[in-house]
Amino acid sequence: MTEVRVRIAPSPSGNLHIGTARTALFNYLFAKKNNGKFVLRIEDTDAERTSQEYIDNIFDSLKALGLNWDEGPDIGGPYGPYTQSERFDIYPKYVQELLDKGFAYECFCTPEELEAEKQEAAQNKKPYVYTKKCENLTEEEKEKLRAEGRKPAVRFNISKAQKAFHDSSMLYFDDLVKGQLHMNTDLLGDFVIMKSNGSPTYNFAVVIDDMLMKISHVIRGEDHISNTFKQILIFEALGAEVPRFGHLGMILAPDRSKLSKRHGATAVSEFVEKGYLTEALLNFVALLGWSPSDGQEIKSVDEIAQDFRIGDLSSSNSIFEYDKLNWMNSHYIKMLDIADLKERLKPYLTKYNLSELSDAQYTRMVEITREPLTLLSDITDAVPYFFGKDVEIDPKAQADVLDTDVSQDVLKEFVNRAENWEFTEENLHEKLEEFRAYYKEKGIKPKVTMWAVRAAVTGRTCGADMTAILAILGKETSLYRVKKAIK
């Protein structure tokens, strides 16, 4: 069997979309599983919509996800260049080949003429197919049109190719995920392969590039199914080997429309900025269409690759729901190695002076505050009370807790006792237990006792482990805050 070579071919007209990331993932998994190569190609034939910023974003996002490519624009490879705009000089040769073989012809129709034809078709409620009126232009007619200043586009002759390689007008192919697919190619219009400005169209450039880059399997979204029929015919007209195709269901928003900005983040980089871990993102997106044979959903990319079979992919669309992603993200945050987590949290702690804490204190802070985090960014609002001498008291904590007589009594008693305490977690744990027991005997619930202390020290009514907080803050700061809360 020939080498497995797959590719992801994003067009840099936006940041790397989460759907593209999923397609990239499945390609990557397929390559891994089959000891193949994963190539990255940038499809920027439409200069107007392309920008370097997007290209960088695509690179960065793919790298952040760990979806490393074996060949690509930046690292090169045996079949480069891997950016379509740098390949413009190689397409004309194949256009000419198709022209020579009679599988393509020049079309001098203007956009206005074409538009009029479409209008008419729409009025008659007929599906629009190009009329082929330029198919049999004579040399003289072409010369005349050229003399008028018209620049021709080149169209692919569908019916000619279909007839040359197939018995009927039905074209079949076996899709890796959907099974056998078919289409009556009479319904496909002769489409443009080379624009009048000389640049190749998507459907043509893809075929040439896939052919030249020896792509063996094309795994992409099902929005490409109808393109596939056109592309197969080009492969055949060129005498090239047709790759195998696999079409994935789409990712939809909860309202079943295309996932777009108004549903929240769509780009991988946006998810990352919001505080999603790339591991969680990838794991989540893998579960959209794929499911593990052992039922264990939390899996690294390497583990998924072992278990991955493309034929197992679901061929239906799936809805992108945040609930599970969020759960998965918080799960990953809980599972992450503490040293790693400390680093990943830093970008979200820039408003605090981290040097106030020793490394040990910072570690402990992260350990006790990681649990309720859904997003890495949640850390920002979870830890203000670890910094500075004073603490901002939440009005509700003030009114509901600190202003009560019970709390005031608890705080005074706390100061009396704590003056003699050693502020280590071990010791604090023991002392606080005695402290709660003392009040419990007086009929005051442990949680009420602790609420008072918590509100005074953290300004809040809920938060991390109180023993650890006091130990991190130390005796001086803790007592200072408690005293300040006493009226």
Added chain:
RNA sequence: AGCGGUAUCGUCUAGUGGUCAGGACGGGAGAUUCUCAUUCUCCAAACAGGGGUUCAAUUCCCCUUACCGCCGCCA
């Protein structure tokens, strides 16, 4: 309109010609805890509808419906 695709709990999905139709997220109830959260236990929740084929259909076939996609000198 035409063409193509898809259809299992709210969501992601497993699964089979005979199953109590399984899991996960979310939801509900309870337990644990100084709070929030975690964790644990339990509960509710699905085979789109109609025809066939068959002893038997969620599973195979057809139709309907719904949804998605495609019909560009965009990619």
